[in-house]
Amino acid sequence: MKREDALEYHARGRPGKIAVVPTKPLTNQRDLALAYSPGVAEPCLEIKANPDDAYKYTAKGNLVAVVTNGTAVLGLGNIGALAGKPVMEGKGNLFKQFADLDVFDLEVGSEHPDDVIKFCQLLEPTVGGINLEDIKAPDCFYIEETLRKTMKIPVFHDDQHGTAIISGAALLNAIEVSGKDIATVKVVFSGAGAAAISTAEHYVRLGVKREHITMCDRKGVIYEGRKEDMDPYKARFARKTDMRSIADALDGADIFVGLSVAGAVTGEMIAKMAKAPIIFALANPVPEILPHEVRAVRDDAIIATGRSDYPNQVNNVLGFPFIFRGALDARATEINEEMKMAATRALAQLAKEDVPESVSALYGLTNVKFGPEYLIPFPFDPRALLTVAPAVAWAAVASGVAREFIELETYRDQLEARLGRARGIMRGLATRAQREPKRVVFPEGEDPKIIRAAQILADDGIATPILLGRKDRVRATAEDLGISLDMIHVEEPGTSANRERYAQYLWQKRQRKGLSLVEAGQRITRATSFGSVMVAMGDADALVGGLGKHYPETIRPALEIIGTDRRHGLVSGLYMLVFEKHVVFFGDTTVNIEPTSEQLAQIAWSAAGLARTFGISPRIAMLSFSNFGSVKHPEAQKVAQAVSMLRLRDPSLVVDGEMQADTAFSSEILNTRFPFSALKEAANVLIFPDLSAGNIAYKLLTQLGGATAIGPILVGMQHPVHVLEQGADVQEIVNMAAVAVIDAQQRSRPTT
Ligand SMILES: NC(=O)C1=CN([C@@H]2O[C@H](COP(=O)(O)OP(=O)(O)OC[C@H]3O[C@@H](n4cnc5c(N)ncnc54)[C@H](OP(=O)(O)O)[C@@H]3O)[C@@H](O)[C@H]2O)C=CC1
Numbered sequence: 205m206k207r208e209d210a211l212e213y214h215a216r217g218r219p220g221k222i223a224v225v226p227t228k229p230l231t232n233q234r235d236l237a238l239a240y241s242p243g244v245a246e247p248c249l250e251i252k253a254n255p256d257d258a259y260k261y262t263a264k265g266n267l268v269a270v271v272t273n274g275t276a277v278l279g280l281g282n283i284g285a286l287a288g289k290p291v292m293e294g295k296g297n298l299f300k301q302f303a304d305l306d307v308f309d310l311e312v313g314s315e316h317p318d319d320v321i322k323f324c325q326l327l328e329p330t331v332g333g334i335n336l337e338d339i340k341a342p343d344c345f346y347i348e349e350t351l352r353k354t355m356k357i358p359v360f361h362d363d364q365h366g367t368a369i370i371s372g373a374a375l376l377n378a379i380e381v382s383g384k385d386i387a388t389v390k391v392v393f394s395g396a397g398a399a400a401i402s403t404a405e406h407y408v409r410l411g412v413k414r415e416h417i418t419m420c421d422r423k424g425v426i427y428e429g430r431k432e433d434m435d436p437y438k439a440r441f442a443r444k445t446d447m448r449s450i451a452d453a454l455d456g457a458d459i460f461v462g463l464s465v466a467g468a469v470t471g472e473m474i475a476k477m478a479k480a481p482i483i484f485a486l487a488n489p490v491p492e493i494l495p496h497e498v499r500a501v502r503d504d505a506i507i508a509t510g511r512s513d514y515p516n517q518v519n520n521v522l523g524f525p526f527i528f529r530g531a532l533d534a535r536a537t538e539i540n541e542e543m544k545m546a547a548t549r550a551l552a553q554l555a556k557e558d559v560p561e562s563v564s565a566l567y568g569l570t571n572v573k574f575g576p577e578y579l580i581p582f583p584f585d586p587r588a589l590l591t592v593a594p595a596v597a598w599a600a601v602a603s604g605v606a607r608e609f610i611e612l613e614t615y616r617d618q619l620e621a622r623l624g625r626a627r628g629i630m631r632g633l634a635t636r637a638q639r640e641p642k643r644v645v646f647p648e649g650e651d652p653k654i655i656r657a658a659q660i661l662a663d664d665g666i667a668t669p670i671l672l673g674r675k676d677r678v679r680a681t682a683e684d685l686g687i688s689l690d691m692i693h694v695e696e697p698g699t700s701a702n703r704e705r706y707a708q709y710l711w712q713k714r715q716r717k718g719l720s721l722v723e724a725g726q727r728i729t730r731a732t733s734f735g736s737v738m739v740a741m742g743d744a745d746a747l748v749g750g751l752g753k754h755y756p757e758t759i760r761p762a763l764e765i766i767g768t769d770r771r772h773g774l775v776s777g778l779y780m781l782v783f784e785k786h787v788v789f790f791g792d793t794t795v796n797i798e799p800t801s802e803q804l805a806q807i808a809w810s811a812a813g814l815a816r817t818f819g820i821s822p823r824i825a826m827l828s829f830s831n832f833g834s835v836k837h838p839e840a841q842k843v844a845q846a847v848s849m850l851r852l853r854d855p856s857l858v859v860d861g862e863m864q865a866d867t868a869f870s871s872e873i874l875n876t877r878f879p880f881s882a883l884k885e886a887a888n889v890l891i892f893p894d895l896s897a898g899n900i901a902y903k904l905l906t907q908l909g910g911a912t913a914i915g916p917i918l919v920g921m922q923h924p925v926h927v928l929e930q931g932a933d934v935q936e937i938v939n940m941a942a943v944a945v946i947d948a949q950q951r952s953r954p955t956t
């Protein structure tokens with residue numbers, strides 16, 4: 205990271221990192237009357253009568269004040285309120301991006317603790333919570349304690365408790381990885397300020413013995429009887445000891461926790477620590493010692509820093525957004541010890557779970573697993589919000605400080621929705637699949653991604669996975685991945701007891717297409733054919749395949765063996781494009797290259813059915829370069845004919861065309877220029893005149909239009925078969941399997 209890049213990042217475009225965004229339309233006289241005078245008086249009077257209504261009519265419940273006086277900004281020291289503003293804007297940005305909380309960053313121009321206290325107290329009507337930031341010790345303790353006693357909204361000093369919570373999670377996991385015992389470990393702190401004191405107290409709650417903690421500040425070890433630079437908070441850690449320097453303290457110590465400044469310890473000191481030392485060098489922006497300096501003297505060390513450019517980022521960014529989310533959603537009156545402990549445990553546990561590839565890919569990593577290099581989740585892991593916020597909210601309810609009851613199942617859905625519609629939709633699918641899980645067969649059963657997806661599907665009760673492949677290979681890969689195959693069925697096409705039966709079925713299906721019984725016997729050893737027969741014969745409910753293969757390699761055997769559902773007449777590949785505010789289905793994007801009018805009508809009919817599966821009432825636009833006969837060309841007429849056919853087939857469908865893409869999305873164009881159109885509002889199903897158009901359009905929208913694509917979803921097969929994109933990641937495989945399960949749930953299986 206270069207200095208110029210950081211400066212350019214902050215200066216680029218609109219200076220700074222956050223802005224205020226209106227959440228209600230204000231485009232005409234009526235809006236103005238509602239938003240401002242006279243309409244605004246109504247919520248004012250409601251709140252006057254019932255102050256709690258502020259949470260209903262204003263942004264208070266989602267608003268956090270990040271307050272500093274700039275006296276301990278990162279490890280830069282007392283650089284003042286104004287110079288601290290970039291950090292506070294940064295916290296605001298993180299609150300928003302990671303937890304959808306809005307922030308006012310408030311830099312208070314006074315070093316006097318009572319000024320900060322008064323300032324915060326006066327903010328109580330404005331915000332739902334206060335995050336104190338970068339205020340030096342011991343002032344920060346007095347400020348926070350006073351505010352907690354006098355205010356009814358959560359007040360949380362991030363450098364104290366955020367750091368304690370996150371490093372507590374990392375501590376539990378580092379202890380587990382190193383095989384140490386929390387009751388006997390010797391811990392040395394560099395720093396005895398806001399972060400260090402609170403972290404040490406949290407470690408004691410987690411099981412570290414107070415007498416095993418040695419705390420050092422600028423003057424060295426804090427010992428019993430020391431007079432210089434002491435305060436009551438440091439005094440709680442004053443040890444009866446002869447040690448005077450941090451070098452003395454580190455000799456034989458198990459754990460070093462740096463919450464002070466860059467360069468506070470040296471390699472020489474670290475070299476003298478006990479076996480498998482745990483080094484948390486957490487000063488920002490430059491740690492007490494850099495990881496390569498530790499490695500130079502200790503190859504058995506477990507290392508974490510506060511930065512994002514080394515493994516194990518122990519930084520309060522993993523805490524404050526999610527902790528405040530949970531606290532505010534539960535309308536907690538404070539953030540108490542139970543809530544902090546719940547956050548620590550939730551983060552520690554999350555690190556032990558499989559990391560989605562979409563997350564590790566953000567860090568340029570593959571196969572990330574719990575261990576010395578991965579003790580704690582990544583800040584960009586969306587599961588952090590989904591895990592920590594509910595844990596905190598629930599702890600608030602359980603400890604009696606919540607004013608709002610949290611229904612955990614629906615709460616997780618609400619959090620998913622905050623992360624974006626695509627995730628919300630996929631989670632909705634998983635929930636539906638879990639109601640009646642089905643057997644899903646995976647032809648690429650030896651692939652590590654498929655095995656990992658199978659584990660998730662089985663663990664989450666979404667499907668009963670059947671992996672096709674050589675059993676020894678599947679077992680060996682599963683073992684490498686640390687995955688148990690107890691709930692996963694593995695079938696080897698080459699040696700399966702069902703081989704004969706399946707070959708007979710295949711032969712009967714294809715004997716008039718030139719396939720001999722011997723050839724059928726050979727073909728059945730191929731996983732895609734084997735899997736397709738399993739589905740056709742009812743030994744599996746759905747097939748999900750095609751990982752690393754070209755599309756036709758999977759779809760052809762499936763089509764030959766399973767065939768097309770007569771009601772659809774043809775198979776097509778649809779995508780669901782999820783935008784921030786709406787969802788649009790695209791067809792056909794993957795199968796039919798030059799569809800006829802009949803086929804276009806079929807594709808539209810299938811797409812309408814798929815939209816209904818997702819709980820969306822279809823409004824179909826049949827697209828072209830022409831608007832309702834404006835261009836006389838066979839390509840446009842083909843689309844218009846498809847519309848007529850579709851109307852005959854299902855008069856209740858909301859469909860029209862041929863029309864241009866902008867017409868499809870503009871109710872104004874539709875209603876003014878084409879008032880005869882059956883489509884009156886923006887379409888949510890787009891049918892393209894050919895595969896080129898459909899395929900190009902969906903790819904452009906994912907690349908340039910910010911859409912998330914879910915698919916391809918294959919419709920029109922006799923039984924559920926779904927083809928993965930070649931490079932699909934584990935989460936995409938899980939998603940597609942959930943779609944396959946729902947597809948299977950919706951069909952009544954005809955007897956074969
Ligand atoms: N990774 C993370 O998530 C977080 C990291 N931090 C980091 O922790 C550090 C401290 O922050 P915070 O507690 O808020 O600040 P404070 O000002 O409250 O405390 C700073 C402490 O560091 C001590 N110190 C300063 N220089 C030295 C030195 N050369 N050797 C030993 N101790 C020294 C001070 O000693 P004295 O008491 O003698 O003045 C003081 O105890 C910063 O670097 C900050 O970036 C903080 C929060 C979160």
Ligand SMILES: CC(=O)C(=O)O
Nearest residue numbers: 278279363488519520
């Ligand atoms: C991360 C943080 O809050 C700090 O270093 O102060």
Ligand SMILES: [Mg+2]
Nearest residue numbers: 278337338363
């Ligand atoms: Mg800070």
